[in-house]
Amino acid sequence: MTEILGLAFMHNAILAGVLASLACGLIGSLVVVNRQVFMAGGVAHTAYGGVGLAFFLGLPVLPCAVGFTVLAALAMAHASFGRTERADALVGIMWAAGMAFGIILMDLTPGYNVDLMSYLFGSLLAVPTS
Numbered sequence: 001m002t003e004i005l006g007l008a009f010m011h012n013a014i015l016a017g018v019l020a021s022l023a024c025g026l027i028g029s030l031v032v033v034n035r036q037v038f039m040a041g042g043v044a045h046t047a048y049g050g051v052g053l054a055f056f057l058g059l060p061v062l063p064c065a066v067g068f069t070v071l072a073a074l075a076m077a078h079a080s081f082g083r084t085e086r087a088d089a090l091v092g093i094m095w096a097a098g099m100a101f102g103i104i105l106m107d108l109t110p111g112y113n114v115d116l117m118s119y120l121f122g123s124l125l126a127v128p129t130s
Helices: 002-006 008-033 037-057 061-080 088-108 116-121
Strands: none
Touching (some): 002 008, 037 088, 037 116
């Protein structure tokens, strides 16, 4: 068991896990206090539409996912800004639509089909050294 801790990729995984837990703990507390939990989940899951779009168009995944997510966040903010009622319905629609859009585009992409779960959950063991 202890010999696995001597591997370089495990050092990166442990460091990434500790740093992510600190950042997510701080940000997560602010999200809960401000009652934006559903909004945060909607924005995060809408990013999957950008992943599908990137694979379908043969573009780099990260810029497409970030761009798609920023546009979705702006749309959600525009819908909820200045209104007294909550925009949960729009967030739910965009959450489902973003996921569905990404899955459909990934299915329509010719060639090698990637593992969909790896883009949803990732892997701490794949953290690079640089």
